[in-house]
Amino acid sequence: MSKTTTYFDWAFFGSLIFIAISFPISFKVSNWGIVSLAIVWFFELLLVKKRIQFISKRSRIIFFPFLALFLWQVATLLYTNDLESGYRNLEGKLSLLIIPIILLTRQVSFVQLVVLFKAYIYAILFCTLFLFYNSGLHYLESSRFLTYHDFTAVLGFHAVFYSYYTYLAIVISAFLLELGVLKKIERTGLLLLNVLLFVALVISASKNVLIVTTLSVLTLGFYRVIKGKFTLQRAAFILSVVAVVCSSFLISPNIRMRLSELGKFDGIENLQKVQQGEKLDHEDRIKFNGTSLRIFFWVTGIEIVAKNNSQILGLTPGDRRAIINEEYFKNGMNPAYENFNLHNQFVQTYVEMGVIGLSFYLILLTVLFSTAIKTKNLLLLIFLSAFVVFQMTESVLERNKGIVFFIFFIILLQQLRSVNYENRHNRN
Numbered sequence: 001m002s003k004t005t006t007y008f009d010w011a012f013f014g015s016l017i018f019i020a021i022s023f024p025i026s027f028k029v030s031n032w033g034i035v036s037l038a039i040v041w042f043f044e045l046l047l048v049k050k051r052i053q054f055i056s057k058r059s060r061i062i063f064f065p066f067l068a069l070f071l072w073q074v075a076t077l078l079y080t081n082d083l084e085s086g087y088r089n090l091e092g093k094l095s096l097l098i099i100p101i102i103l104l105t106r107q108v109s110f111v112q113l114v115v116l117f118k119a120y121i122y123a124i125l126f127c128t129l130f131l132f133y134n135s136g137l138h139y140l141e142s143s144r145f146l147t148y149h150d151f152t153a154v155l156g157f158h159a160v161f162y163s164y165y166t167y168l169a170i171v172i173s174a175f176l177l178e179l180g181v182l183k184k185i186e187r188t189g190l191l192l193l194n195v196l197l198f199v200a201l202v203i204s205a206s207k208n209v210l211i212v213t214t215l216s217v218l219t220l221g222f223y224r225v226i227k228g229k230f231t232l233q234r235a236a237f238i239l240s241v242v243a244v245v246c247s248s249f250l251i252s253p254n255i256r257m258r259l260s261e262l263g264k265f266d267g268i269e270n271l272q273k274v275q276q277g278e279k280l281d282h283e284d285r286i287k288f289n290g291t292s293l294r295i296f297f298w299v300t301g302i303e304i305v306a307k308n309n310s311q312i313l314g315l316t317p318g319d320r321r322a323i324i325n326e327e328y329f330k331n332g333m334n335p336a337y338e339n340f341n342l343h344n345q346f347v348q349t350y351v352e353m354g355v356i357g358l359s360f361y362l363i364l365l366t367v368l369f370s371t372a373i374k375t376k377n378l379l380l381l382i383f384l385s386a387f388v389v390f391q392m393t394e395s396v397l398e399r400n401k402g403i404v405f406f407i408f409f410i411i412l413l414q415q416l417r418s419v420n421y422e423n424r425h426n427r428n
Contacts, residue, residue: 008044013112015040019408020120023165024127026156027400034095034404041102052105055415058371059104062414065364066100072357076316086318093317095403103411113412114181117172124169125193127155128200135203151203160394161401163206167213167386168409170197174220175379207290208393212386219382267292271299280332294343294393300327301342301351314354324351341398345391348398371414380413 015037022030044050054060073093080086108116134154135146146153152162173194176182182190201210267287270280274296288296304327305311315323321339328334342348350358365388372381387396387406396402 008040008048011040012037012044012106013108013116016108016112016116016412017119019404020116021123023120023401023405024123024155024157024162027404030404031400034098037102038098041106052101054105055107058375058414062367062371062411063100063104065360065367066096069357069360069364070097072353072360073317076314076353076357077318079313080316080318082318082322084318085321086316089317092400093397093403095400095407096397099404099407100411103408103415108412108415110416113416114176114179116412117176121169121173121176121190124165125197128166128197131155131200132196145203147203151200158399159204160206160209161399161405163201163204163209164390164396164402164405166197166201166204167209167216168383168405170194170201170213171216171220171379171382171386173197174217178220208389212389216382216386220378223378265289265292265295268295271296274300274331279330284332285336290393296333297340297342298344298347300324300331301347305351305354310354312354312356314350314352314357317352320352341395343394345395345397348395368410368414375414375416377414377416379416380410383409383413 015033018036019030019033022033045052054063070093073090077083077086077090131151131154135151139145149159152159155162173190177187177190198213201213266289267284270284270287270292273280273284301324304324305315308315308323314320324342325334325338328337342351346358346361349361353360365384368384369381371377372384387410390396394402396406
């Protein structure tokens with residue numbers, strides 16, 4: 001291996017590390033990691049005279065649905081009225097193409113993946129410790145701990161996206177503990193710190209993320225029981241997690257109230273009022289809770305598509321916002337909900353890109369799930385399942401930090417193979 005190739009290897013891996021540890025930072029900073037990754041990848045092709053070659057046949061199969069989805073978004077510009085918004089939206093979706101083509105044509109070793117995972121976990125832990133510190137200062141001043149958006153606001157975080165990052169840190173920590181690649185002191189420290197991450201997850205009070213995280217940890221634990229490798233140390237961790245979740249219901253009324261919204265539909269009568277031609281006022285809007293508001297968004301978006309006869313092609317990513325804003329001004333939802341996304345990625349994709357765009361997206365998810373199952377990649381399967389659940393209540397690919405986060409880790413996780421980490425576990 002030449003020195004040039006070695007330099008490119010280090011630069012490439014350094015860019016991956018920068019992306020992994022910068023998720024808690026503004027996207028204006030973390031995007032430099034993607035720019036660096038793309039530059040290193042391009043100049044390696046140019047100077048080392050490599051050609052673009054997929055790691056495997058499966059990598060090629062994964063890439064083409066990404067390509068099709070991106071190209072269809074490009075095609076929507078042909079019938080978009082607001083081209084400026086269309087181009088801006090397309091620019092924000094470039095990661096859907098750039099990250100897959102780079103990571104599906106560049107092998108990352110097992111050892112590098114472990115280092116990358118550790119770096120990510122420690123970055124989230126550092127971020128979480130800072131958030132607790134800030135909340136503690138606030139308590140000293142006002143005798144009230146910060147929760148939900150207030151808890152994450154100091155870093156410019158949306159509480160739900162912080163919950164996504166925390167979720168993955170917890171699940172990957174559990175995965176690394178099972179691999180046997182950590183030293184004893186590191187294992188003990190990681191177990192204790194993961195309880196702290198669970199506390200932060202409860203405080204940020206993202207309902208479905210908390211449920212999915214608990215189920216994911218229990219799934220990994222159940223898997224180890226089946227394999228006959230479940231230890232008292234791991235049992236203590238799971239019991240600690242359950243204790244944290246249960247005690248949070250008793251300690252914090254705010255958290256209890258938010259989690260109780262899951263089964264309530266306060267404000268859903270507003271949907272019927274709008275469908276009957278009535279205009280909502282402030283008193284109507286404050287009746288919404290998280291569940292009923294999302295249902296209102298979904299139904300309204302789908303109805304607008306039908307009204308515009310755009311079921312096949314969609315409203316386009318460029319025009320969707322203006323068309324829905326106009327409807328919201330008519331029915332009294334704006335200016336309170338001006339420029340809101342639809343809080344469901346599947347509905348969002350259908351409304352913007354029609355049946356064709358949604359079909360491409362569902363094909364992509366099917367290919368990814370098929371890959372996880374065929375390669376017996378439990379971690380990828382768990383993450384993909386969580387990804388689908390998260391998309392039920394948030395348009396996760398409508399924010400830069402959502403696109404980069406999910407696509408980055410999905411592509412990296414698919415490079416894991418069950419034979420690799422099972423053998424590694426056996427060796428340790």
